[in-house]
Amino acid sequence: xxxxxxxxxxxxxxxxxxxxxxxxxxxxxxxxxxxxxxxxxxxxxxxxxxxxxxxxxxxxxxxxxxxxxxxxxxxxxxxxxxxxxxxxxxxxxxxxxxxxxxxxxxxxxxxxxxxxxxxxxxxxxxxxxxxxxxxxxxxxxxxxxxxxxxxxxxxxxxxxxxxxxxxxxxxxxxxxxxxxxxxxxxxxxxxxxxxxxxxxxxxxxxxxxxxxxxxxxxxxxx
Numbered sequence: 669x670x671x672x673x674x675x676x677x678x679x680x681x682x683x684x685x686x687x688x689x690x691x692x693x694x695x696x697x698x699x700x701x702x703x704x705x706x707x708x709x710x711x712x713x714x715x716x717x718x719x720x721x722x723x724x725x726x727x728x729x730x731x732x733x734x735x736x737x738x739x740x741x742x743x744x745x746x747x748x749x750x751x752x753x754x755x756x757x758x759x760x761x762x763x764x765x766x767x768x769x770x771x772x773x774x775x776x777x778x779x780x781x782x783x784x785x786x787x788x789x790x791x792x793x794x795x796x797x798x799x800x801x802x803x804x805x806x807x808x809x810x811x812x813x814x815x816x817x818x819x820x821x822x823x824x825x826x827x828x829x830x831x832x833x834x835x836x837x838x839x840x841x842x843x844x845x846x847x848x849x850x851x852x853x854x855x856x857x858x859x860x861x862x863x864x865x866x867x868x869x870x871x872x873x874x875x876x877x878x879x880x881x882x883x884x885x886x887x888x889x890x
Contacts, residue, residue: 696736696738697736698734698886698887699735699750699886699887700733700885700887701730701731701733701734701750701752701855701882701883702729702730702731702732702883703729703730703880703882703883704728704729704730704880704881704882705728705756705878705880706726706878706879707755707756707876707877707878707879708722708723708724708726708757708758709757709758709774709877710722710860710875710877711873711874712872712873722877723758724759724761725759726758726759726775728754728775729753730753730754730882731752731753731882732751732753732780733750733751733752734752734884735750736748736886737749743788745786746786746787746788746798746800747784747785747786748782748786749781749782749783750781751779751781752779752781753777753778753779754780754806754878754880755775755776755777756778756878757773757774757776757811758774759771759772770818771815771817772814772815772816774811774812774813775812776808776826776827776876777808777809778806778807778809778837779806779809780804780806780807781804781806782802782804782841782843783802783803783804784800784801785802786843787799787800788847794849795853796846796847796850797847798844798846798847799844800842800844801841801843802840803838803839803841804838804841804859806838810824811826811833812826813826813832831867832866832867833865833866834863834864834865834866834867836863837861837863837865838863839859839862839863839876841858842857842859843855843856843857845884851885852884854881854882854884855880855881855882856879856880856881857879857880857881858880859876859877860877861874861875861876862875863875
């Protein structure tokens with residue numbers, strides 16, 4: 669089932685990217701976005717001494733495009749998409765050698781593409797509230813892992829076929845936005861992997877868990 673869903677998400681990615689020239693011609697609202705991510709892993713089974721099965725939140729960044737595509741004539745339903753950089757990862761402290769504690773920090777870098785259906789609520793003033801949700805697919809590149817108190821301090825290119833993490837991450841995302849005069853605003857995002865992002869040979873099963881905050885502003889329309 670996971671393989672089928674992954675195949676569908678990849679096809680959606682190809683379709684959306686192929687439609688970008690038409691989006692520009694149709695003068696769909698195009699914007700830019702940028703902000704911060706607070707990311708961690710949810711993993712099973714949990715590490716010794718960590719019964720929650722989740723690492724500490726790691727500060728990362730996000731930046732890219734935000735496209736708004738109208739879905740009806742009533743100016744309330746929209747499709748939100750747009751490729752963007754999304755930093756993910758995890759920080760965990762594990763007791764490997766008594767009395768030393770090793771802090772393991774994993775930085776994963778993704779180009780992500782969401783496909784979210786959104787509804788705009790009129791508030792009676794210059795602001796509109798937006799609630800959106802849908803799937804996303806992401807492509808991982810140049811990840812690295814830094815381990816304190818270890819002879820192997822840094823491991824790079826974590827998405828290679830002989831390393832820890834798979835290239836593709838896919839799952840669901842929900843967003844809330846406050847838009848001012850249909851020109852700029854702020855957005856709050858939450859995303860979670862559905863599929864296991866770790867290689868089959870890895871001991872634990874991992875999923876990305878990300879809280880995001882960003883500003884967005886739409887470019888001037890012709």
